[in-house]
Amino acid sequence: MEYSYLFDLDATITKKEILPALADSIGIGDVMKKMTEKTMMGEIPFAESFSKRVEMLSVIPVSKAREIIAGIPLHEELVSFIKENSDRCYVVTGNLDVWISGLMEKIGISKDHCLCSKARLDENGDKLLGIDKIIDKGRAIAAIPHPFAAVGDGDNDAEMIAAADIGIGFGAVRNVAMSLLNNATHAVYTEEKLCRLLRAIASKVSYPSDADLKKTIVISCAGMGTRLGVGCTKALVSVAGKPLLLRQLELLKDYDDIRIVVGYQYEKVIEMVLGYRKDVTFVFNHNYKNTGTGDSFLKGAAHGRDMVVALDGDLLVHPDDLNTVLECPDECIGGTTPGTDNPVLMSVMIKEDGQEYVTEFSRQRGKYEWTGLMQMKKEHLGLTTGHVYFLLEPRLPMKMIFIRTREIDTMDDYKNAVRWIENGYKD
Ligand SMILES: [Mg+2]
Incomplete structure (x- = not known):
């Protein structure tokens, strides 16, 4: 239509x-x-x-x-x-x-x-x-x-x-x-x-570009992230002097199609982002309380480019590893060493090319933890209002890229993350 x-x-x-x-x-x-x-x-x-x-x-x-x-x-x-x-x-x-x-x-x-x-x-x-x-x-x-x-x-x-x-x-x-x-x-x-x-919207073709980096990057910041108990959405939490989301935007400065999905405290997120760059597209998930990041991601990916990247606004990821994913020409999934309370795990197999490929997502078993970072062709996106990885399941096996991350759920996590940044992301 x-x-x-x-x-x-x-x-x-x-x-x-x-x-x-x-x-x-x-x-x-x-x-x-x-x-x-x-x-x-x-x-x-x-x-x-x-x-x-x-x-x-x-x-x-x-x-x-x-x-x-x-x-x-x-x-x-x-x-x-x-x-x-x-x-x-x-x-x-x-x-x-x-x-x-x-x-x-x-x-x-x-x-x-x-x-x-x-x-x-x-x-x-x-x-x-x-x-x-x-x-x-x-x-x-x-x-x-x-x-x-x-x-x-x-x-x-x-x-x-x-x-x-x-x-x-x-x-x-x-x-x-x-x-x-x-x-x-x-x-x-x-x-x-x-x-x-x-x-x-009008042409139903790919989002127009004059840049080389023809990807749409969707950063999900709609949720409340209440576990840390700091009274603001986690993407705005300042780590070593800078909000998490701003750290991500600095790493993405060369990309021209950034979509930030907002919901809880959207006005604060928008204000912070506009203070850094104005050419971001904000996408609303007003129903963030009843939907998962999959819903937010699909809203952000709509009318996007052929390759779409999903990134959680509260994920602290090693800059080099984020680049590895962004520069990968294929569909891929970011995985890390399991470390959080209730992880979604990923089993892998090694293919002829010597690379690890994700074969299954599970709460029970798996070598790596799902991080929320992945890139996928838009034409392969299905439908979900649940987790982002539900969109990946029909496409498995898919290439896995190991990324170093810090999840910030508790005050201890927070202090850890600050130390990590201050040490120049060295463990
Ligand atoms: Mg007017």
């Missing part, structure tokens, strides 16, 4: 909010900006705020407003996507039809694909008399057939995002409203990442 695409306008297609730009022309930009921000964060109901703001701006002739809007910078790569797929794209905006009709023409959106608020004009058509209808985005999109992807940033986009099959929070211009993220499947913070994701 081909997707349709729904876009918010302000701060999604445009690089600036439209109403504050209009307000600047009559010297009330600051007031307008504050009201707009509060509205987008959900502090003032949209309809009430919009009426007030339009009233303040109604002194501006419509022709002048259209001229100002024509000068507002746009996310040009996104506009290209819209032009290329215009028969499947819709703009869903609170803005007034009379103000934005020229802009819609410019980006290739026809009248019946622009769902917006309607204004009343005087007989000359240049003076705004009032608002006929303020759009309710949630209702306006009811007629659009599924499946559809929706992109937005504000509180008034939350319903549209919740209704979408793929709901994307886009934070290139400003913070995305929490009400939206609570209903989103993805969040991206650069135009490039948004467009790559949209193109992967």
Whole structure:
């Protein structure tokens, strides 16, 4: 089934909010900006705020407003996507039809694909008399057939995002409203990442790349990791001065398609990651309490590259060993010496090439412990909401790569891990 695409306008297609730009022309930009921000964060109901703001701006002739809007910078790569797929794209905006009709023409959106608020004009058509209808985005999109992807940033986009099959929070211009993220499947913070994701959804081919390292890396950070008892998700636990997840990102700096699956305390994880790099795709597993890492991984791998890597956000792995897995051209599984309380074990066999291959996962027997690190071809992924290794079982035997790791479940583990890092990963 081909997707349709729904876009918010302000701060999604445009690089600036439209109403504050209009307000600047009559010297009330600051007031307008504050009201707009509060509205987008959900502090003032949209309809009430919009009426007030339009009233303040109604002194501006419509022709002048259209001229100002024509000068507002746009996310040009996104506009290209819209032009290329215009028969499947819709703009869903609170803005007034009379103000934005020229802009819609410019980006290739026809009248019946622009769902917006309607204004009343005087007989000359240049003076705004009032608002006929303020759009309710949630209702306006009811007629659009599924499946559809929706992109937005504000509180008034939350319903549209919740209704979408793929709901994307886009934070290139400003913070995305929490009400939206609570209903989103993805969040991206650069135009490039948004467009790559949209193109992967649209073409149903591999995630576009201009890098040599054509892998999608999915880091699972959705779970609560409560056993350590430090009050935050384990990926954020600082080990020797740096959160575990940040240590992983530093090792992955050359990879361009990193998906971080978030759930518990997602806002903290996103904030920490954005402080380091913005070009990460966040994928939500809001149901992290009832699903396993397999579910998180599959959500992250969707619309990814042909080879997908699974990595747990709380796994501390020797940098050299992580590289060995990442540089391996084949499907493979990372195993280590058994050491945790309740390990998933792996039996192996040696093949003609002298390599060990995993033949079985088991709680009872096996030479190595499963680490959560593996890479697999996307076309071989099945379905599970349980553990990641359930996805591997139908593909066994599969090459095993030994990796040195530290699992951090207890305070003793934690101290061990700190020592390991401080010793330069020497045992
Ligand atoms: Mg917006």
